[in-house]
Amino acid sequence: MFSIIVYILCAATSSLCAILLIRGYRQSRARLLLWSAACFVGLALNNILLLVDTSVLTDTDLSVVRILPAIAGASALLYGLVWETQ
Amino acid sequence: MSGLLSGVLFTLYVVIALFFLRFWTTSRDRLFAMFSAAFGLLATQRLAIALTQDLLEQQAPLYLLRLAAFVVIVIAIVDKNRR
């Protein structure tokens, strides 16, 4: 189903962003990148859980569980944007 | 509960998109404009999900908005590497 491919693509893109940002943090030591990476990890988890919810564990409703990593990640990024930029 | 959480996530995405918009105006780096658009799309999708919560059958095409957000991010990365 098309939606499964979409969720996989979203998770993969998110993970790529997280990896690039962590590599960037090792080179520049800018903490903003660490918080940004956390956000993309959260988005990746959100998409993976969405995938699991719709195709693997179809009898349970993970809609509350799967939004939590996205909220955690977005909060981390927002924290970084507020405190780690001049 | 899930309505509240959706609202929280929507707001977070909107504020993040605004920050990226500001970075674009100060740095003139296209990447930030695209990331702003991506988070704007994620916010729109989150709002749409919350508004159509009771109409489950119609929620399926909303993942296209999510796809669009990540496609924009991929385009941003490709664009950054072609310059």
Place this chain on the structure above:
Amino acid sequence: MGDSADSVARGIVRAMSDVSEGLRRFLQERLTSLEQIEVVLLLRGDSTRSWTAPEVANELRIAPETAAMRLFLLASSGVLAFEPSGVPRYRYTGSDAATDALIAELAQAYAADRNAILAVVDSGTRDPIRSFADAFKLKK
């Protein structure tokens, strides 16, 4: 009148400090702190010799844990070779020809005008927004 005198003065200062664009980018992306520069230049001084973290710490007068971390990170980026023995030892390899040439240039520039190098290193680490955008460059 004052403007042109100003730009002439700035041009002279820039020519004197003579940090090339390639080296500038190298310092902003690969060797981003004075500590890293000193470790690399120390090991480059004798590329046949391998060093342990305590030896480097002693020579540069920094904490041994800091030296160990710096050596490990530099080794993982390819500039140093890691030799696992009883105690880990590190040796300068210079990664590839292009990197080696940049580090040779760095050694010269550092000996000639330390302040110019410090100025580049400082400016590079101050903009996290720029670092965010740069993180998405696949090749560096």
